[in-house]
Amino acid sequence: MGRWVAQVRRRISSPIVTHKTQTGSTTGSIVVLVSGCGTNLQALIDAAANPGYGVRIAAVGADRDDIAGLTRARRAGIPTFVCPVADFPLRAEWDAALASQVAAYHPRLVVLAGFMKLTGEAFLRQFGGRTVNTHPALLPSFPGIKGPKDALEYGVKVTGATLFVVDAGVDTGPIVAQTAVKVADDDTVETLHERIKTAERQMLVDYVGRMVRDGYSVKERKVTIS
Numbered sequence: 001m002g003r004w005v006a007q008v009r010r011r012i013s014s015p016i017v018t019h020k021t022q023t024g025s026t027t028g029s030i031v032v033l034v035s036g037c038g039t040n041l042q043a044l045i046d047a048a049a050n051p052g053y054g055v056r057i058a059a060v061g062a063d064r065d066d067i068a069g070l071t072r073a074r075r076a077g078i079p080t081f082v083c084p085v086a087d088f089p090l091r092a093e094w095d096a097a098l099a100s101q102v103a104a105y106h107p108r109l110v111v112l113a114g115f116m117k118l119t120g121e122a123f124l125r126q127f128g129g130r131t132v133n134t135h136p137a138l139l140p141s142f143p144g145i146k147g148p149k150d151a152l153e154y155g156v157k158v159t160g161a162t163l164f165v166v167d168a169g170v171d172t173g174p175i176v177a178q179t180a181v182k183v184a185d186d187d188t189v190e191t192l193h194e195r196i197k198t199a200e201r202q203m204l205v206d207y208v209g210r211m212v213r214d215g216y217s218v219k220e221r222k223v224t225i226s
């Protein structure tokens with residue numbers, strides 16, 4: 001099996017981060033963080049069931065218990081952990097604890113799939129440049145937690161989903177991939193978000209697989225998959 005080489009040429013605040021596999025295809029592990037329903041996670045679980053996908057989900061973490069996402073992971077036999085913000089007096093302590101729980105699984109990539117918390121400095125020091133998040137709008141339009149609602153209210157005719165490398169901002173990191181979805185005249189926030197999520201899951205599976213199997217680089221705002 002080929003050895004994974006993570007070549008961080010500069011610190012994450014600097015423009016070039018390269019993660020390359022040394023030899024072609026290998027199975028790389030990821031940690032997925034969720035906060036809710038977990039349909040994006042389920043898409044990754046289903047894809048990872050095929051060895052040819054080349055991705056192993058080492059663990060699923062959450063910021064709350066009793067969510068469908070954790071049930072999906074446990075049903076698939078994937079280790080889980082829960083790290084609630086309320087368990088820590090300071091947000092920074094939660095962030096550091098989350099980072100160390102994730103680090104225990106030595107992931108090649110961390111995937112925020114409907115994880116509704118912002119990761120902070122300690123987390124980004126450890127996983128910056130190798131954490132991706134999926135957002136249900138075409139960034140930089142409609143960042144934040146109401147992407148589909150904001151797009152609908154603005155009256156756009158096309159919206160979609162964005163996969164990006166997490167940085168210190170809110171939905172501001174370098175873009176890995178985007179997928180577009182038409183807005184229908186009779187859409188509600190719910191119907192629009194469901195249509196976005198169908199496209200989003202496909203994009204997530206496709207690009208997480210490619211990033212893990214093939215490696216990628218981030219130069220300034222440009223993400224290139226090898």
Ligand code: GRF
Nearest residue numbers: 037038039040114134135136
């Ligand atoms: C996704 O649309 C994600 O982009 C957003 O919340 C939704 C999570 O869906 N942040 P699920 O939990 O994966 O079903």
